[in-house]
Amino acid sequence: MVIKPYGFAIWEKMQAEIDRMFKATGHSNAYFPLFIPKSYLSKEASHVQGFAKECAVVTHYRLVDDPNGGGVVVDPNAKLEEELIVRPTSETVIWSTYKKWIQSYRDLPILLNQWANVVRWEMRTRIFLRTAEFLWQEGHTAHATEEEAVAETVQMMNVYADFAENYMAVPVIKGTKSESERFAGAVDTYCIEALMQDGKALQAGTSHFLGQNFAKAFDVKYLSKENKEELVWGTSWGVSTRLMGALIMAHSDDNGLVLPPKLAPIQVVIVPIYKGDEQFAAVTAEANKIKAALEAVGVSVKYDNRDTYKPGFKFADWELKGVPVRLALGARDLENGTVEMARRDVEDRKAAKKVVPLTDVVAEVQATLEDMQNSIYQKALSFRQEKTTKVDTYEEFKQVLDEKGGFVLAHWDGTTETEEKIKEETKATIRCIPLDAEAEAGKCIYSGEASTQRVLFARAY
């Protein structure tokens, strides 16, 4: 996976906001090693089962010239005594470090995050959704009490939901995972689930309550105020470059990306329309004024003065890149004291346009950006509502999945067996057990056993 500069600029905007949210909730960043000794992975039994199957293993530390000519080969004399695993996630290396940092209740809580690359071997990759290496953040916290650790887990799920809804403009369902979808080594996994435009679900972020599992595995204890030795409680939580996939698939249309203004690297592009140098100079002078005025109120602006391309090409190019607002400025506009504004989120090209007096351009752009942020969210929310179906029979369940797609709310008997049968037969999985679901007596669509609330099914990425 190569992330090109424009894509990376979106990721940087995401990172900046998420990092700000983490710091506002008391977290600091730190950095832990890329390589994890193989024996660490084995210490937490379910963790190793979940991650050891798909990891990159470093076995040697040197190459030498190929004695048979040509390139270089692995030096057989440089074999590591213990293999190193390229981190698929960092619980083991971090808890082995926390053991050294934690002695007493005074050392708690530890509220850390790291921005890092991780590797999970994948046979079938899909850009931004499933790549062997991806970029993410992973929070790892340690607490004196269970209550505090659970509260942290829920808080971080809420931070993710806030980011998804208010920055990415992607509505999400908060919930907990069923046992089979839980993080390997967690007691409980909270998640946010989003719906893409093709009707498939995407897990957008997870927050794990680890109980004392990693504290047990790495023998991390603290002396309480009452002078008693206690095991530490843990959480971990992460979002990744997968959010880029979510952003793209939630909002794009046939003309390209549609970016919510809060995450757009370029919020406004100004395209000059001119004939000859004189008109170009006049238009450029006005464009630079508009640019400066917008930048003064914190709007990011690109003036596309390339002379190698025509306006039509530029329009399509910036549409493809999802720039929220386009201003087209020509000689006639200068005469009239106006500029043509087009917003990216309205598909009808005519309806998307509006002629704006130059005197109002800053206010109009600001209002449009704000409106667009809300409007993109509302559109995605309406779509999700439309594509969320309650069903009460397995027949109906399968029919909805095949014909309509989206989220399906159905009763489930709570067993892994039923969950797996449903997955096998329909490719739908339990995305989450929604936190805000009403208690409702019903019967499992598959087994007919009693159930007390509906859970959220979907076919997923």
Added chain:
Amino acid sequence: MVIKPYGFAIWEKMQAEIDRMFKATGHSNAYFPLFIPKSYLSKEASHVQGFAKECAVVTHYRLVDDPNGGGVVVDPNAKLEEELIVRPTSETVIWSTYKKWIQSYRDLPILLNQWANVVRWEMRTRIFLRTAEFLWQEGHTAHATEEEAVAETVQMMNVYADFAENYMAVPVIKGTKSESERFAGAVDTYCIEALMQDGKALQAGTSHFLGQNFAKAFDVKYLSKENKEELVWGTSWGVSTRLMGALIMAHSDDNGLVLPPKLAPIQVVIVPIYKGDEQFAAVTAEANKIKAALEAVGVSVKYDNRDTYKPGFKFADWELKGVPVRLALGARDLENGTVEMARRDVEDRKAAKKVVPLTDVVAEVQATLEDMQNSIYQKALSFRQEKTTKVDTYEEFKQVLDEKGGFVLAHWDGTTETEEKIKEETKATIRCIPLDAEAEAGKCIYSGEASTQRVLFARAY
């Protein structure tokens, strides 16, 4: 290497400034893969010789349960057809990508940077200076002409020097490397060299003019305006967490870190002096006012209200962490309308202190921070001037190295042979051929051959 939160906060401040400087000079960030196929490394002949010797090699992609019980073992059936190298630097993977991106002169220049972790296997590690994995940024640019690529190389060396001197408060010597110290694959390596307080030199950043070496190795050509196929010119440049080592070793004293205000995560700490809850409440109210007033002008402030530690402990703790300004606020100060200010960079504890009227505290703190930034730089500069010696004989050379240390300016005949003999006999290396050196006829201190300028020798980290 684990980077703890306080250390990482310094690195984040460094990153933010450096990143801003890169963007101000027209660069964007991107991301390229961690793993490099082994065959890529071999494509540039001198590059592979420089890096293949010390790299982590991924040979397998799966672990399985150990059939003999216990943990997990490498799955012999999951051997990669071609080994993957954990990037020691990314020229090869980036130029293999640039080949796909570059067709015509319109695609040039490409001005990219990435923030990443890299791995160079090290037997003897030293925290922040020599670790197997480290964090860095690596810029990789592609240009149509040699002039442009050379100008870029020099520009980035100047950006590094600007950052080192004006943010880190570390004076540096700019120069080029001798052939033997040049980056493997470069035509020319520019560098900035700093002097540590123990008299040893530290290379703080390098900027490489790659000529057309990587373009040749990866067959990267462009169609010029004149419709001719031409090889692309390249540069690469990087600084790393090594800068943390430079910062620490350049300024610290026996009481701990001394941080230049521009890079201090906490610029001002307020320590309350009180007896009983009432005094604590009154002091806290005033401390919070001071904190708010300082934060309003962009100064970062920590109010250390921990009740588990006494003021003396806190003073020592923040001194150790290098916080530039300490304000001690007690009940008597409230009566007098004053606060006691202490600056970290003055070693005499008495001289470091000053009683300041509460009404002046913001102005006094701002002036002190500014003065401290300059003063730390001046101190390091004086030290370097004192520790830079011109010598004309080999005897004198060895004597200065052993008795005084520091930089030694001496004539050299320009041969690798002489350079290596000197290194073997004295452990001193040529740090750089300074850019601002005067032309001066002389004789090589080792061979007696003619020389036209002095070069900079030192024992180095």
